[in-house]
Amino acid sequence: MSDLKNIVIIGGNNAGHGLAKKLVQEAKIPADYRILLIDPAQFAYWPIASLRASVVPGWEKKVYKELKQEGIFAPGQKHVLVKAKVEQVMDGKVVLDQEFEGKKEVEYESLVFATGASQPFPMRPKQEWSIPEVEAQLVQTQQDIAAAERVVIIGGGPTGIEMAGEISAAHPGKKITLVHRQPRLLDDRFPIKLSNQLEALLKKAGVELVLGDEHIQEPDLVTGKQNGTRTVRTKKGKELPADYVFIAIGNRPNTQLLAAADPAALAKDGTINVNEYLQVESSLFPRHNVFAAGDCANSPGWRSYISVEADVATIARNIPAQLSGAPLKKHAPGPRAMVVPTGPAAGAGFAGMGPLGDTALPQFVVPMLKGKDLFVGKFMERFHT
Numbered sequence: 001m002s003d004l005k006n007i008v009i010i011g012g013n014n015a016g017h018g019l020a021k022k023l024v025q026e027a028k029i030p031a032d033y034r035i036l037l038i039d040p041a042q043f044a045y046w047p048i049a050s051l052r053a054s055v056v057p058g059w060e061k062k063v064y065k066e067l068k069q070e071g072i073f074a075p076g077q078k079h080v081l082v083k084a085k086v087e088q089v090m091d092g093k094v095v096l097d098q099e100f101e102g103k104k105e106v107e108y109e110s111l112v113f114a115t116g117a118s119q120p121f122p123m124r125p126k127q128e129w130s131i132p133e134v135e136a137q138l139v140q141t142q143q144d145i146a147a148a149e150r151v152v153i154i155g156g157g158p159t160g161i162e163m164a165g166e167i168s169a170a171h172p173g174k175k176i177t178l179v180h181r182q183p184r185l186l187d188d189r190f191p192i193k194l195s196n197q198l199e200a201l202l203k204k205a206g207v208e209l210v211l212g213d214e215h216i217q218e219p220d221l222v223t224g225k226q227n228g229t230r231t232v233r234t235k236k237g238k239e240l241p242a243d244y245v246f247i248a249i250g251n252r253p254n255t256q257l258l259a260a261a262d263p264a265a266l267a268k269d270g271t272i273n274v275n276e277y278l279q280v281e282s283s284l285f286p287r288h289n290v291f292a293a294g295d296c297a298n299s300p301g302w303r304s305y306i307s308v309e310a311d312v313a314t315i316a317r318n319i320p321a322q323l324s325g326a327p328l329k330k331h332a333p334g335p336r337a338m339v340v341p342t343g344p345a346a347g348a349g350f351a352g353m354g355p356l357g358d359t360a361l362p363q364f365v366v367p368m369l370k371g372k373d374l375f376v377g378k379f380m381e382r383f384h385t
């Protein structure tokens with residue numbers, strides 16, 4: 001039992017872990033406070049490189065880092081990584097699935113939801129997996145994809161496009177078909193030029209595109225090696241043979257904790273409603289001492305690491321400000337930008353240039369910016385205290 005007051009962060013992956021580090025390194029946390037970073041996962045995971053790790057041998061070792069106290073907080077620090085799952089959230093306390101310092105209830109002065117999103121593997125691993133299990137699953141996926149003759153990818157958002165690019169780069173000549181509901185790759189939130197560039201790159205790599213059509217969901221149609229060759233049917237009557245299917249749709253925010261306590265606090269898409277200071281908008285928290293960051297939050301911008309970094313910067317300022325009675329700062333969203341590699345050596349992207357609008361990036365910079373190392377260096381670097 002500690003006399004310190006708690007800043008509780010639920011979720012220790014990109015948003016939660018990033019916030020804990022920023023609070024420790026840059027923010028002034030009052031002396032009688034500590035951070036409790038709570039996550040049951042054995043490792044942090046880097047979704048950005050997860051597709052290459054499913055295709056290219058060796059990359060399975062680049063997407064995780066063991067989640068351990070000394071990788072986050074320097075020796076002797078009062079802050080604690082708590083390996084537990086939060087099961088309930090109330091005003092002033094959370095309830096864990098196991099005891100911490102002799103009880104399941106943990107009191108907080110500030111709370112942050114950083115619970116992210118759930119997606120099918122390989123974009124997100126199962127929370128209960130060990131490091132050997134995630135490596136084994138990635139290696140199995142590499143082998144299944146290498147052995148497949150016909151791959152069908154469902155969904156032409158950034159994930160589906162990147163996966164088509166990764167497979168065609170690693171296995172030239174493999175038959176790949178991508179089915180996308182929209183008449184263009186991506187959708188109308190993105191510049192048309194980006195969709196057109198990516199379409200040209202995938203076609204050049206031999207990927208067949210079925211646009212403006214949609215697969216018919218059957219109960220056994222899931223990502224992975226199929227039982228022999230199956231047929232993926234589309235609403236417009238196409239029949240696509242596949243011995244490997246990759247489903248690149250279905251990103252759901254992990255907000256069940258708040259949904260159970262106050263469903264009105266969630267936006268239509270299931271993310272947590274936040275105000276201009278990134279405080280959670282809920283009658284459950286009358287002291288406004290609860291924040292949300294990253295993929296679980298309805299902060300401005302796409303659900304991306306760019307938004308994670310912007311959210312973390314705001315909350316790392318506002319928690320110490322609130323604790324010391326200083327005014328909070330309004331959130332400044334991250335830059336509007338998107339870079340979509342189609343394998344290590346190609347891709348397209350754009351950056352918002354304010355009043356000049358969205359500007360296409362020269363395609364040769366895409367491998368240098370992202371495609372070559374998928375920011376793995378940045379991910380690994382963060383686990384040094």
Ligand SMILES: Cc1cc2nc3c(=O)[nH]c(=O)nc-3n(C[C@H](O)[C@H](O)[C@H](O)COP(=O)(O)OP(=O)(O)OC[C@H]3O[C@@H](n4cnc5c(N)ncnc54)[C@H](O)[C@@H]3O)c2cc1C
Nearest residue numbers: 011013014015047048086115116117123294295304305306
């Ligand atoms: C293929 C792919 C490519 C991408 N490329 C880019 C890119 O180029 N640029 C970019 O900016 N973004 C990109 N992204 C998006 C980026 O990866 C995510 O936005 C970011 O990882 C979200 O981080 P997060 O911490 O919010 O969520 P998550 O990574 O989902 O972490 C949530 C954590 O919360 C924990 N948790 C959940 N519930 C509980 C609970 N009840 N108790 C305790 N812990 C809990 C989980 O165990 C998990 O560790 C990409 C994503 C994918 C899938």
